[in-house]
Amino acid sequence: MSRLVIIILLLVLSFLFGYFFAWPKYQGLANLKNEVNNKETELVLKEDYIFQLFSISRELEKYQEEVAKINYALPAEADIPETLEFLEQACSTNGLALSGITLSPKSSVSASSENPNIKETSISFSVRGKLESFISFLRQMEESAKLFGVNSFSFGFSGGLGEAGQGNEFSFKVEMKVRSWSNVLSENNSGANLQPKQVDLNLDILKNPVLKDLKIFEGVIIPEEKGRENPFIPY
């Protein structure tokens, strides 16, 4: 076979092999290289992100008391019995008689108009006592970390002009709301993979002196005795 034929044959083979095998391989390689670069970047980002998450978690541990107050103010479910116990205790402390508590039915627990994450349960109640006691009662409510929202109150004096005095008692009607919190956006965040994103957690509120002054009601009772053989007969 003449060399010229071999040259032509080799050129044709080189072209065909290059075009159909080497070039696609090269392109696949370039894509693969990009993929590796992307994965390396993803790994670095995720490492940074996880480090950032753990740093924030450690930072939050320094504010355990404040975090507890925020979780107390916005629990997953409104703790109505605890709220009623608080009201009873606050009334008793301030010399007021509590009566006529009305809870909104479960169906009327509504999302706050300003914030869909916050659910509000309305409670209405009446108290009887002196005005000074009522003011003191309101102040005690305002000091609670629950951040009770008093919607309205009303009171009246049944006597006439000249009958009112320091010792007179009033009947007060109060409407308030208790809040619970659930993150309605959390479903968007429930993917299986970590997706690094900006964590701009502003911790200034945790240093707010107002938050420090708020109090957690510690009157929650832990049942000491439980278990009866027949709970359907009088104890």
Place this chain on the structure above:
Amino acid sequence: MAVEIIPKPKGRKKIKVSLIAIGYYLSVSLFIGVLLAYFSFYLFENNLNKRLGELSNLIAQKETREAKDLENRIFDFKDKLEDFAKLLEARKKSSQFFAFFGPLSHKRAFFSRLDLDIGGSKAELRGQTESLKTFREQMLIFAQENLIKETDLSALSIERGADNKGGVTFGLNLLLNPQIFK
């Protein structure tokens, strides 16, 4: 006899041979080069695939349940913190009304009923004064107070006694500045 010297086509033949040889070697080199390139790409691809697998494993190791839970907790708390900050900012202290209202009450006026709508910053008052003069003075006090935006008289009645003097019973709606409750 004339001698004709005809140069041998030596040079031309040599050049022709050299070009074919060069073309031959070049085409062989090209073919080998293409083959080598293909195999080096193949090896390189294997290495990259191996590296990709390692990276995927490393990423999977980082994405633990613990890390995902931590992420969910932190983002949940972040949202809760923002909502709490807004609540704290918007918080209204209803007891502040009494500190505000006491100094604005006329010494000879008696308020028998109060309906306070804290959200709407509205107060409905019922009261009595011993005379119209006292009532007018009370209205003037309210009018001069900057934190009272509007004062509407909703009811008024005068009860005259035998001495032609009598008390004034009134109803007032006050629209308050929400700053009162801060």
